[in-house]
Amino acid sequence: MPAKIIIITNQKGGAGKTNAAVHLAGTAVRRHFKTLLIDADKQGTATKWVAQAEEGQQHKIRVMGLAMAEAKIAQEVKQYVDDYDLIIVDCPPSVDSPIPQVMLMIADLAIVPIVPKPGDLWASTDLLELAERASTMNPDLKVRLLGSNVIANLAMSKHSLSSMATMRDNAPLFQTRLHQRTAYVEAMLTGDSVHYFGSSAKAAIKEIEALFDEVMLGLNLQAPKARSKK
Ligand SMILES: Nc1ncnc2c1ncn2[C@@H]1O[C@H](COP(=O)(O)OP(=O)(O)OP(=O)(O)O)[C@@H](O)[C@H]1O
Numbered sequence: 001m002p003a004k005i006i007i008i009t010n011q012k013g014g015a016g017k018t019n020a021a022v023h024l025a026g027t028a029v030r031r032h033f034k035t036l037l038i039d040a041d042k043q044g045t046a047t048k049w050v051a052q053a054e055e056g057q058q059h060k061i062r063v064m065g066l067a068m069a070e071a072k073i074a075q076e077v078k079q080y081v082d083d084y085d086l087i088i089v090d091c092p093p094s095v096d097s098p099i100p101q102v103m104l105m106i107a108d109l110a111i112v113p114i115v116p117k118p119g120d121l122w123a124s125t126d127l128l129e130l131a132e133r134a135s136t137m138n139p140d141l142k143v144r145l146l147g148s149n150v151i152a153n154l155a156m157s158k159h160s161l162s163s164m165a166t167m168r169d170n171a172p173l174f175q176t177r178l179h180q181r182t183a184y185v186e187a188m189l190t191g192d193s194v195h196y197f198g199s200s201a202k203a204a205i206k207e208i209e210a211l212f213d214e215v216m217l218g219l220n221l222q223a224p225k226a227r228s229k230k
């Protein structure tokens with residue numbers, strides 16, 4: 001089966017796209033999915049993050065920089081669909097860039113992380129409109145919003161998350177949200193996801209695993225290990 005393509009996209013800078021992309025990739029690797037992380041952002045944060053891993057480190061994430069491909073990125077990505085189970089694409093913070101535009105045309109799932117604050121919600125509307133238009137041409141595309149960098153017990157976060165839940169009929173909100181946690185920031189220096197920290201990052205691991213479960217359910221995916229037992 002060709003790889004499922006998941007893109008993490010939002011025009012808003014600092015929404016948590018790279019954080020979600022690397023963490024989903026780190027979780028996918030641990031669940032035995034053949035995973036390719038594509039860094040489609042010229043800032044190269046995902047590439048630099050993964051490059052922090054030490055020689056021989058377990059659960060290494062494979063990353064490829066394709067920001068320079070611009071509008072040709074879809075053709076480039078298609079070359080790898082038979083070699084992987086999952087391709088996760090960290091998009092640049094832009095709605096005018098050809099990258100989100102063409103990737104929405106071939107993606108199975110577009111995850112739109114939004115920090116639950118009014119300004120961040122407003123700044124995401126153009127991208128959501130772009131995704132809605134793309135859905136008419138790519139009927140397989142699922143669009144999901146993700147509460148990102150969420151401050152727990154903050155009235156503003158709760159209010160913004162409930163607005164996100166009803167923002168778009170065809171872009172439901174993941175039940176799981178990624179809370180603001182230092183473990184996510186510190187993971188950058190490990191070249192890995194928060195799993196690297198083991199039990200000291202229990203809460204973060206639990207939520208990223210729950211998010212991955214929702215992704216698998218949405219894409220009707222089975223973990224490769226379970227599949228091979230059949
Ligand atoms: N859940 C979180 N908890 C704590 N810090 C977070 C969380 N998510 C993201 N951050 C921090 O917020 C900043 C922005 O996150 P990130 O780089 O993932 O966003 P981005 O959408 O990829 O940004 P850009 O648009 O610049 O590519 C980073 O410093 C990151 O470490």
Ligand SMILES: [Mg+2]
Pocket residue numbers: 017018019041045090
């Ligand atoms: Mg980024």
